[in-house]
Amino acid sequence: MTAVSRPTRAVFSASLIGGLLCAVTACGAETAKGTSAHSRTTWLEPAAYTYTLRSSEGERTLIGTFRITVRDGAVVKAVGLDDSGRRVAQDIPDAVPTLGELLEELEQARRDDADVAEAEYAADGHPVRISLDWEKNAIDDEALYVISAYRPIGDQGDGRSH
Template sequence: MLLRKLPWAVALVALAAGCTSSDPSPAPAPTSAGSPPAWTEPASYSYVLSRGCDDAEPLGRYQVTVASGAVSATERLDVTSVVPSAGADEDLGPATGQTGEEIEAFTLSELVEMAETATDDGAEVATTYDTADGHPVKVSIDVGEGPECWSVSDYKP
């Protein structure tokens, strides 16, 4: 059975190899009329990341600082401190009305890469970009279990 599939696999690899280019420079991103300008991520910037598809009630809001192309600081903006009662031995975590789940913040280029990877993997992805400078402002990824959304605000290069 494997030997019958081998010629097809070889043909597929040959076809894919024929579609590659020896030019090492990346192909320009497709643009259309009215599309945002190409965005180049600065080495340092800050932004507010909101997780969740309901803008009125996000699951988490984070102030993210990027320095030298990597996340250097993250601060959760929507957490209220909970003081456990005397004698309580357990950590209650953040009181957000949710499970208190924390996420690892990412750079905006990592957010774009995540959307591109999800698209390549067959997920339904919607990405919105700022019309002035082209940075991502909203990404929604649905792999069939309901969408996961991230919104970007207060972007400061």
């Protein structure tokens, strides 16, 4: 075990606290549309919901527009709404993500120091746009996810919120 002097620990602790304060302060930044552009959301993924995803940019597996139903943290139904979406939903349905998985991808991009790892959030905290670009100068490593028509599903499983 390496010995660490008290001054070193104090500097580390102060840096850590300062970093946390900066992160917490940034979480309140709002854009003109009422969405947070760069902050980590406090939104909790519900047990069941539906949403529409338009995924574009780059040469990624997940390109197209989808209507997605999620239950218990897993996609239970994905319907392609365009030719690309239909191909993905039919050929590789496991590639269609939950909102939680999209947020995990965003956080991984941030941990990997991607050149762009940004999100915008709705007033209730769910993501409405996630933009990723691992290397600005690389071609086809971008991803753009636009989320719309998000709706939690009520306990009855009938697609209505209760």
